[in-house]
Amino acid sequence: MNKLSIKIGNLTFNSPVIAASGTFGFGLEYKEILNINDFGAIVTKGITIERREGNPLPRIIETPCGLINSIGLANPGVKEFVKQYGDIYKNFPTNIIVNVAGGNISDFINIIKKIEHLNVIGYELNLSCPNVSDGGMILSEDPNDIYILIKTIRNITNKLIISKLTPNLCNTIELARASEEAGCDAISLVNTYLGMSIDIETCYSRIGKDYGGYSGPAIKPMALKLVYDISNAVDIPIIGIGGISSGSDAIEFLIAGASLIQVGSIIFRNPQIAFEINTFIENYMDRKSINDLNEIIGTFKGSI
Amino acid sequence: MRRIKSQILSNKRLSKELYLINFTSEKIEEDILPGNFLHILVSSSLDPFLRRPFSIFDISEGTISVLYRVIGKGTYIMKDLRKGDEIDIIGPLGNSYPIDNSNNVYCIAGGTGIASIHFLIKYIKQNQTNKQITLCWGAKTIHEFILMNEFQLISDKITFSTEDGSYGNEGLITDFLPIFKDNSIIYACGPDGMLHILKKKPIDLPMFFSVEKRMACGVGVCLGCAVKMNNDTYKYTCIDGPVFNANELKYE
Numbered sequence: 001m002n003k004l005s006i007k008i009g010n011l012t013f014n015s016p017v018i019a020a021s022g023t024f025g026f027g028l029e030y031k032e033i034l035n036i037n038d039f040g041a042i043v044t045k046g047i048t049i050e051r052r053e054g055n056p057l058p059r060i061i062e063t064p065c066g067l068i069n070s071i072g073l074a075n076p077g078v079k080e081f082v083k084q085y086g087d088i089y090k091n092f093p094t095n096i097i098v099n100v101a102g103g104n105i106s107d108f109i110n111i112i113k114k115i116e117h118l119n120v121i122g123y124e125l126n127l128s129c130p131n132v133s134d135g136g137m138i139l140s141e142d143p144n145d146i147y148i149l150i151k152t153i154r155n156i157t158n159k160l161i162i163s164k165l166t167p168n169l170c171n172t173i174e175l176a177r178a179s180e181e182a183g184c185d186a187i188s189l190v191n192t193y194l195g196m197s198i199d200i201e202t203c204y205s206r207i208g209k210d211y212g213g214y215s216g217p218a219i220k221p222m223a224l225k226l227v228y229d230i231s232n233a234v235d236i237p238i239i240g241i242g243g244i245s246s247g248s249d250a251i252e253f254l255i256a257g258a259s260l261i262q263v264g265s266i267i268f269r270n271p272q273i274a275f276e277i278n279t280f281i282e283n284y285m286d287r288k289s290i291n292d293l294n295e296i297i298g299t300f301k302g303s304i
Numbered sequence: 305m306r307r308i309k310s311q312i313l314s315n316k317r318l319s320k321e322l323y324l325i326n327f328t329s330e331k332i333e334e335d336i337l338p339g340n341f342l343h344i345l346v347s348s349s350l351d352p353f354l355r356r357p358f359s360i361f362d363i364s365e366g367t368i369s370v371l372y373r374v375i376g377k378g379t380y381i382m383k384d385l386r387k388g389d390e391i392d393i394i395g396p397l398g399n400s401y402p403i404d405n406s407n408n409v410y411c412i413a414g415g416t417g418i419a420s421i422h423f424l425i426k427y428i429k430q431n432q433t434n435k436q437i438t439l440c441w442g443a444k445t446i447h448e449f450i451l452m453n454e455f456q457l458i459s460d461k462i463t464f465s466t467e468d469g470s471y472g473n474e475g476l477i478t479d480f481l482p483i484f485k486d487n488s489i490i491y492a493c494g495p496d497g498m499l500h501i502l503k504k505k506p507i508d509l510p511m512f513f514s515v516e517k518r519m520a521c522g523v524g525v526c527l528g529c530a531v532k533m534n535n536d537t538y539k540y541t542c543i544d545g546p547v548f549n550a551n552e553l554k555y556e
Contacts, residue, residue, distance in 0.1 A: 023521070032305045057532070058528075060529075065353055217353065267521070
């Protein structure tokens, strides 16, 4: 058996490395320069009911060791998504997870009903886009709303349900617990941190909105801390996200309690990152005589 | 599109802020057309974090040249690269200038926009020797006019302008355009301000702009390098561009 494989329920991931939503398109864009099956799964760009053009320009600004984005869920809408990718996903080199971005419960349900027949293993619920006023951000603040949303979705699908949480609220633990109680299969976190960048000559924001979503290696220590906290608060698997840029970063998240990890912004810089992380973890496991990834997960020992 | 490790062959300072870097191409130059760009990672440090998109100044067998202005963190590191140093390149990316059968070609370049125009003119001269090429080249100041002999050689006519009047006409190049002949095509590459002025002019000829936008991925996944179209939708510089028909673009 592949040493790097890991299971969530009855689903097998050939690698713990997943491409994060919004950083790998719909799975094919990078195919000329990497092996897609280096990733255990691909999470698609967030899909909404209707097509969205996205936010005003400019949409990205680099900051030290990271970037702030204000993309605004630009996507073709669920109908066009099914038309364009339904057939492609019938025979795809790795698992596909669709990131679903609804503004309310009925949006989520309508989107999932329209994609339930596709050959995708599950849904990552975008409860936390920082860049749209009618997106999941509002929904995600109340644990009761999260509970009802996920419970409702649980009733219409047996596929994997992943609750993607924001790091920008104080009650992340309550949101994670509500997700678990409602029957969610896994929690992914963190989505981007809210961040700003100001042009001091013009006093305008350096992106098209006042603030955006901050990602990249700069957020890794904060994300790691939250992944650690949440993995201690719930029993369902955690998918760790936040500035992971190397094999060593990935293992830190596994030790902190994540069962899988997502890489995002680093893909823009190094598209072959999944291959590099896989190789690094294999070597690490050999060196430590570890045969199963589960032997790494949640082994944090605290401080000496 | 390929990802290559490339060796620097030379990195010359041409003027105060402009440099010309030449590096090995590992054969990707065979796929390069005028207008395409490269996404270059200049440092193994995580700061700067992102690759930088550069248009292509020139290609020869086995090598590629990029003209750049030292303007930020990435290019500041780039200027200190020496022969033998390695850079990480993804490319070629983006579309190319459409080339038609017009008798006359007008190229309008502003600042470092001259880079992709240089390659375009050379390409047209090599492949369609009968064309009349007019270059209209605007810059802030005289120091930005680099490799003048070569431009004189490959263009049939050149008009210069500088904003400070230090060379050629004083003012913006868009104020010194020739009267365009019929059966012509116009290509322009430069700052948004220049393209905006061009777009507003009553020009009844095919006109193509190569635009510059900040981008993260270069392959159409991050959706950061959006440009607004006339119908208020967006297209993306990295995959739909960088060359757009001027009619499609909206400037506000």
